[in-house]
Amino acid sequence: MSTTFRSRITARLGRTYLARIQRHGLGSSTIRLLPEELLMLLRRDGLDPVKRLAATRAEAPVSKVTLPFGMDAWVVTGYEESKAVLGSADGFSTDFANLAGNAGIAAEQSPGGLGFSDPPVHTRLRRILTPEFTMRRLRRLTPRIEAIVEERLDAMEAAGGPVDLVHEFALPVPSLTICELLGVPYGDRHDFQQLAMDRFDLFGGTTAPFGAMSASLEYFREVVRAQRQKPGDGLLGMIVREHGDSVDDEELAGLADGVLTGGFETTASTIALGSLVLLQNRDVLERLRTDDTMTPPFVEEVLRYLSAVQMAFPRFARRDIEIAGVVIPRGDMVLCSLSGANRDLSYVMDEGGFDPHRATPAGHLAFGHGIHRCIGAELARMELRVAFPALARRFPGMRLAVPPQELSFRKLSIVYGIESLPVHLR
Structure with missing residues (x-):
């Protein structure tokens, strides 16, 4: 069998395999075929990477x-290696066509938006969105975010137990x-939650990410x-x-979907x-409750430490390109571990555990890096800076309602999370 023919057969089998994942999600039989070097990017040991x-990073x-x-x-x-990949728009592509071509997915299934596009399309769309995410425009949401948080705290207090x-x-x-932010009906929020969560669930079956x-x-x-x-x-x-009409309906729907994807589940x-x-960390809770200056550094350390988005969108090498002395061939897929990068000893100078007193170095990768850095980063920070101190002030005596070992975390997910967090409020 010739090398060329063997390569064609291998590529065809690979596309069939990836298409099967796209249709049916990752079942236990599929996961057994994936190497641990890939799955480790999506696993955690409690709040810490495996x-x-x-x-692997050290080696x-x-x-x-x-x-x-x-x-x-x-x-x-x-x-540094992740920054080099994520920051090189001319060296790496995120265009959905790369993923579609490798996985046998129809190009029509592209979600559009910023995450799966390259310049100049990405540049034009980001230029449209950027003014809506400046601090000046986002400040109009501050009273509403504060009201939403207080409404939820009131509801929890009224629930009892x-x-x-x-x-x-x-x-x-x-x-x-x-x-x-988007100006859509509040009554749709439950659909929002399900749609956003399904795409990050690698065991989604018929509701797999692309579905x-x-x-x-x-x-x-x-x-x-309607708009x-x-x-x-x-x-x-x-x-x-x-x-x-300079932004057509499909582009606008893609932008809205990107805001939902990037701003809800994460x-x-x-x-x-x-x-x-x-x-x-009860001492940190008390500091957060009584000292407003604690909020910004706490939020930045939580973002770095947790790195809820564990892995960046796949990149594809536009040409043979060298990263840290390694040549990545043109067309190969590259997966950057954000949780791994944010714990790198060359960045945090220690084991990377939670330290509220840490002077967190500038430039953590919780929001990504380069032209695809999360456009809603400041909105996320606003929500976190309101939510955490408000929760600490309202319920300073809250405690877990179950033993810690009974908490259930996601076992394999692009966005890491906890299934439930039952607490006694007082």
Whole structure:
């Protein structure tokens, strides 16, 4: 059998395998085929990355992983190495066509938006969104975020007995904030939550990530059509008024979907896991309750320490490119571990555990890096800076309602999280 023919067969088998994952999600039989070098990027040991991740980073911060049927990918676990990949728009592509071509997925299933586009399309779309995410415009949301947080705290207090901080606090706060930002009906918030969570669930079966993207985009197409008829005061209405038909319905739906994807599940997970950090550090909870200057450094350390988004969107090498002395061939897929990079000893100078007194070095990668750095980073910070101190002030005596060992974390997920966090409030 010739080398060329063998390569074609291998590529075809690989596309079939990836298409199967796309259709059915990652079942236990599929997971057994994936190398641990890849799965370790999506696993945790409680709040910490698995030890194998640190060992891999120390040995080779850029390492090749052979996927089933001989397909190659590269895992990047170092801080500087991740910055080099994420910061090189001319060296690496995030265009959905790369993923579609490798996984046998129809190009029509592209979610659009910023995450799966390259310049010049990315540049044009980001230029449209950026004014809506400046601090000046975001400040108009501050009173509403504060009101949302207080409403949730009131509801928890009225409930009595143990409450689940995930479902009663961490999920509703960003969900309602995004409804406010986009200008869509509050009554849709439960659909928002499910659509956002499904795409990060690698065991999703028939609601696997790409299926969730399709459902979300279909919903936003309807929202966009309504905004075209009667533009509201939210982000979508503003874009319609200011840019008109220069942004078509599909692009606008993709942008809205990207805001949902980037701003809901990630912030919800950080609020939930950050609340657990407070429960584990009573002295920090008390400081946060009584000292306003504690809030900004606490939020930045929680973002770095938790790194809820464990892995960046896949990149594909545009050409043979060298990173930290390793040549990544043109067309190969590259996966950057954000949780690994944010614990790199060359960055934090210690084991990277939670330290509220740490002068967190500038430039953590919790929001990514480069042209694809999360455009909603400041909105997320606003929510966290309101939510954590408000929770600490209202319920300074809150404590876990179950033994710590009974807490259930996601076992394999791009966005790490905890399934529930039952607490006694007093």
